[in-house]
Amino acid sequence: MKRIICTSVDExxxxxxxxxxxPYTLFCMNKKKISWITPDCFIDVDLPIINLLAKxxxxxxxxxxxxxxxxxxxxxxxxxxDENSNVLVSYYYxxxxxxxxxxxxxxxxxxxxxxxxxxxLYYISATMHPYGTVIYRLMLPKGKVVIACHNVSTPKxxxxxKMAERLTNMWIRCFNNIHVFSKSQETVLKEKVTGKNVLxxxxxxxxxxxxxVKIDKEKEIFFRFLSFGNIVTYKRIDLLIEAANILYNRxxxxxxxxxxxxxxxNWDKIYAPLIKHPEIFELMIKRIPNEDIANLFADSHVxxxxxxxxxxxxxxxxxxxxxxxxxxxxxxxxxEFVKSGITGLTFQSENAIDLADKMQWCIENRDVELKNxxxxxxxxxxxxxxxxxxxxxxxxxxxxx
Numbered sequence: 001m002k003r004i005i006c007t008s009v010d011e012x013x014x015x016x017x018x019x020x021x022x023p024y025t026l027f028c029m030n031k032k033k034i035s036w037i038t039p040d041c042f043i044d045v046d047l048p049i050i051n052l053l054a055k056x057x058x059x060x061x062x063x064x065x066x067x068x069x070x071x072x073x074x075x076x077x078x079x080x081x082d083e084n085s086n087v088l089v090s091y092y093y094x095x096x097x098x099x100x101x102x103x104x105x106x107x108x109x110x111x112x113x114x115x116x117x118x119x120x121l122y123y124i125s126a127t128m129h130p131y132g133t134v135i136y137r138l139m140l141p142k143g144k145v146v147i148a149c150h151n152v153s154t155p156k157x158x159x160x161x162k163m164a165e166r167l168t169n170m171w172i173r174c175f176n177n178i179h180v181f182s183k184s185q186e187t188v189l190k191e192k193v194t195g196k197n198v199l200x201x202x203x204x205x206x207x208x209x210x211x212x213v214k215i216d217k218e219k220e221i222f223f224r225f226l227s228f229g230n231i232v233t234y235k236r237i238d239l240l241i242e243a244a245n246i247l248y249n250r251x252x253x254x255x256x257x258x259x260x261x262x263x264x265x266n267w268d269k270i271y272a273p274l275i276k277h278p279e280i281f282e283l284m285i286k287r288i289p290n291e292d293i294a295n296l297f298a299d300s301h302v303x304x305x306x307x308x309x310x311x312x313x314x315x316x317x318x319x320x321x322x323x324x325x326x327x328x329x330x331x332x333x334x335x336e337f338v339k340s341g342i343t344g345l346t347f348q349s350e351n352a353i354d355l356a357d358k359m360q361w362c363i364e365n366r367d368v369e370l371k372n373x374x375x376x377x378x379x380x381x382x383x384x385x386x387x388x389x390x391x392x393x394x395x396x397x398x399x400x401x
Contacts, residue, residue: 034053034057034122035062035122036059037123037125038061039065043077044206045125048205048387049390051085054082060090066098067095073091090113111135111136111140119144120144142176144401146177146199147178149189150311154311155234169192173193176195180199181203181312182202182311182312182333183200183336184332208318209294211298212294223362223366225327226296227260229261234308235308235310238274239355240257241257241274246356248276248280252360252363261288297324303326305326305328313333313334316328316334324374325345325370326344326345328347330347334346343376343377344377
């Protein structure tokens with residue numbers, strides 16, 4: 001494992017011990033200290049929160065990066081994190097995948113480094129399953145640990161669904177202070193365990209900067225539907241393809257369906273044969289670089305999420321950030337974000353015909369009704385999902401620990 005310190009007390013005062021650093025001691029005297037451990041997959045989730053929390057806390061942020069991730073996370077963090085932020089950032093580059101038992105020693109090292117910081121509390125979103133729960137529980141004071149649980153319930157059809165469910169149940173049973181990211185997941189948590197100190201604060205809107213290309217969507221000949229994110233079974237991309245085929249067969253041809261994201265299964269075997277009219281599909285079956293995401297959403301009229309199940313979604317926060325109308329299945333997890341016909345649109349889950357009907361409605365009502373929904377969505381985001389309101393929930397919760 002390789003550790004790289006981006007901004008650190010070690011560099012600031014030329015010492016290796018936080019406790020011996022007088023400037024550090026004076027600087028932190030009136031601030032609570034948080035050790036924050038994040039895996040690479042949640043950097044974009046935690047970064048905006050940490051950036052704002054750093055006004056009131058001193059944060060030792062440890063980022064754990066899995067093997068074979070060819071992404072410049074350091075550049076990404078540096079581009080967003082305030083220069084004068086009270087954050088020490090350390091990057092740990094693992095030589096193995098997260099689940100590899102070789103990482104047990106690495107995790108012990110990361111925790112020991114966090115303990116040297118003498119924090120008032122620990123915030124952990126790097127589960128490091130299957131061994132992480134036990135190590136965190138043995139090495140850290142239970143009352144000072146806040147764990148993030150992104151999927152209290154495991155989506156049906158997820159990879160290793162039964163194992164993931166067992167590991168999550170162990171995760172939430174071993175700690176008292178638990179952060180969940182939606183009201184629906186809070187309900188599931190309280191059904192599984194009782195007596196927990198729960199923080200419910202939504203994901204911050206994922207921000208990939210401003211679009212670099214100016215696009216006048218009103219003048220676009222083709223109406224563009226977008227699907228974005230990792231392609232897994234429970235997200236039902238097959239349903240979207242079927243709905244697009246139905247729409248084309250009705251004689252509606254002034255639209256495109258763009259599918260963008262990595263496929264965790266065999267695209268050519270499972271999904272490609274379903275495409276009957278290739279001319280209406282724009283396929284980007286690969287990892288989408290962060291710098292391309294803003295343009296991807298800016299060039300789309302409606303963001304489609306035909307999921308049959310989900311715990312919580314980061315992708316919907318990207319659509320909200322770029323004010324792209326969302327068309328989602330009517331599963332309960334989306335209802336706190338999308339009120340059909342007002343802040344978005346819904347269709348009957350697993351019903352390709354109803355999805356095609358709603359897609360056709362979008363095309364036919366792009367000039368007035370769809371604009372009204374986009375305006376309502378923007379107002380909802382400003383009232384319910386602003387970064388300041390989300391961070392305020394973190395602060396209120398942390399102050400009570």
